[in-house]
Amino acid sequence: MSSVDDEYEIAVVGGGPAGLTTALYGARLGHETALIDRGGGRAAMMADTHNVIGVTEEVSGNELLETGREQVESYGGTFERGFVTDVTETEEGRFRLTTNDAEFLADRVVLATGFSDERPDPPLPRNARGLHWCLHCDAYMFVDEPVYVMGHGEVAAHVAMIMLNLTDDVDLLTRGAEPTWSEETAAQLESHPVDIVHEDVAGVENDPDSGWLEAMEFEDGSRREYRGGFPMYGSDYNTALAEGLGCDLTEGGEIDVDDHGRTSVDGVYAVGDVTPGHNQVPVALGQGAKAGIALHKDLREFPRSTEEIARDGPVSEEDVPAISPELLATAVAHEGHAGGPRTEAGADSEAERPAADDD
Template sequence: MSDTDTVADYEVVVVGGGPAGLQSALYTTRLGHDTALVDRGGGRAAMMLDTHNVIGVTEDTSGNEFLATGTEQVESYGGDVIRDLITDIERTDDGRFYLEGSSNAFRADRIVLGVGFSDKHPDPPVPRTGKGLHYCLHCDAYMFVDRPVYVMGTGEATAHVAMIMLNFTDDVDVLLRGDEPEWSDKTDEQLRAHPIDIVESDIDGMNKSDNGWLESFEFEDGSIRQYRGGFAMYGSNYNTALFETLGCELDDDGTVIVDESMETTVDGVYAVGDITDGHNQIPVAMGKGAQAGIDIHYQLREFPRDLEEIRAEGPVTETEVPGVSDRVQNAAASFEEAQAPPIEAPAPDATAEVDAEADAIEPPSDD
């Protein structure tokens, strides 16, 4: 158990403040459930220099700006956002969950884990992420229309991403960096039937432009190749330690198995975002987060009360409603007050002003 003096009690604790976790916390908070979002900071979304493919969010919005706006939204509706790293979770005898953090401890009826994964990075020299080194084909392929691009790696994904990039540009290289390809013979035949150069030599140096973007790579064989940028395809490290502690089942690819409501194989434990199977995209992650939030609401909401319970204990009384906590009620009242337009004083009557001015004019003298 925790060394902290107190354990904070919530209906829902969301672990991970990426797009999926934020969306889950937004839904459970607005649907009336005491919610805490516990975030260690960082993550893949925070690395984005620009935000792509999200309706209503412009390209000049950085990942940190996007996440900050989401955090402010959760807090404005009454959710608590806490910076901490959850290191352990266990199920208690009463069926709830105890979460141990580096500085805090929590109890919850339901937990949502949006802890994602980390991309495996290539060895240097490579450009800065977002300035010529990219990991998301669907996010960033548009940036390379009619531009020279590389795909770095040796596996099946490398070959297929390289072929896909021919939809956007006619100048695509696969960079093996001195390693042997690991894709299948069938994939090798398919790849070599496309106009793609396979560069076997490793990278020896890199040149960048004044704005920090990649300009070219220098190779050990003495060649220099220019690129606008490219994709590193070395796989992912899924953050599954908490799921394994709870006994959640994993798929063969390392992702967490969930049902259509994003609930894992352990009741009350939800997985959202990139830790689950599917496209690693912000809108997709947000959809998963919303689905988990709605399902949790169905499970936790007080009303409608089950007919069997009504028959056994009687009808719902007025003192039992509404079915949200004082914390949520107070937050909702504060939110409505903040959103309400200011009350303006009524405009003065123009006719009355004219009459007042007329009364102030002195009549002409008889002199």
């Protein structure tokens, strides 16, 4: 069990793609980094991974996340399984993170706490083979197939019309709820070949062998075939920690951040689905990378400013490198280190490649 003596430069709360990438950059750029994750999350629900270059579709969300955790740990990052219940700023300007059985101190904290999709009640269909949450991830699976969109608001109506780009068989299921979309959206729907089904779902038929959705039965006795669809009932953003720290939120309920994940509170960053933008794994990876670089620029020792040099004197040989002994030893021993074990082909390819500086 971790103790209150565990101190880090960077503490990342949430182990999805965005949090993992931030932690990876933190560790590889020489900062003592902890990743605290309770498990689960939206990415863990993915049966397959879509739209991620270099990652093939048979890779599940859990496999993707496990590989990410292994990468973070291989560079000296610390992984902790736990649920962060509170984050407070200390008088010294650091952050105290409390879990169910431990406390951590960190110079900077990154909130990658994501959100939860609001589910239909009752949740029919019940499994992922017919129930999908991400239009841009999964729409490709239903090209030229019958699909449903479930909901009664603006987003559901527009997603139904968007799906007409990929298939000519789209139903909008309100499940007995009164539509709340605008008059303008109603006029749009009337001019698109989307069937609006108001009766509630009475039953679901799945293929007995594959488990994939085949059809739904409705309370009026009708039966409609579907291969899958998208419930659109909104999102519940996990912003309790951010609100406790005083971070500004957007009108939509996300944590308000700048282009590199900085919140309105100094030292607090946020990345991933809990911030505005597309809820996509590649987008989350990019947000994590940008936040990781911003954190490095915020925390790194050198170059020392002219004011610091005037106050503290020039940088001595004893001051460098500005990396902890533990992370230094990990880096030197890592296979990705210039002095580490390399294949002949790898060495040749590195030798031919010019150095890049994206600072």
